[in-house]
Amino acid sequence: MPEDEECAxxxxxxxxxxxxxxxxxxxHAVVDQAIGIVMACGGTRPExxxxxxREVSQNTNIKLREIAEHLVRWPRCGGLPEEVRLALGAALRRREVGGGRIRVRAGLREELREAHREGPRETTSACAPR
Incomplete structure (x- = not known):
């Protein structure tokens, strides 16, 4: 019955x-949510x-989807992985210095600066990558 095998x-x-x-x-949904988070925290346009x-993903060598998942879990977990915090902070600063119109939310600015002083934070199982 070749037809059955073909159908299978x-x-x-x-x-x-x-x-x-x-x-x-x-x-795609997680990435869209992360874009919204960056827009709200950084005062940026969607683009x-x-x-x-993308810049954070490329500079950390972490898949963009994983960066997005970290950002979406951020409010529940209370922080971002150190590598992501540092890269996001640096990317935002480069945009500010480069004449971009990014208004970084004050709390985010402090959290990203703290990344330079703190070690990695402990993560709970709810905050661990899937």
Missing amino acids: GRLAALQEEVAQLRRAVDS TAWELL
Whole structure:
């Protein structure tokens, strides 16, 4: 029954495609949320927030989706991983120095500065990457 095998192969391929699309949609939603967080904290436009996330990802060698997940967990966990805090702070400062119109929320500015003085914070299981 070659037709049954062919149908089974098509079904498996379609199921894998659906799974990939679901992962992409979930990832996109988290990145969109992180863009909103950067916009709110940094007073940026969406395009600038996207560029900042990409820059942090490239400078830390952490996938953009993971950077986004850290930012989305930030309010619940009370902090960002040191590497992410440092990179985000540096990216925001570069934009400010470069004449960008970024207004960093005062609390964020202090938290990012503290990253230079503190060691890594302990994370709870709720804050650990998935």
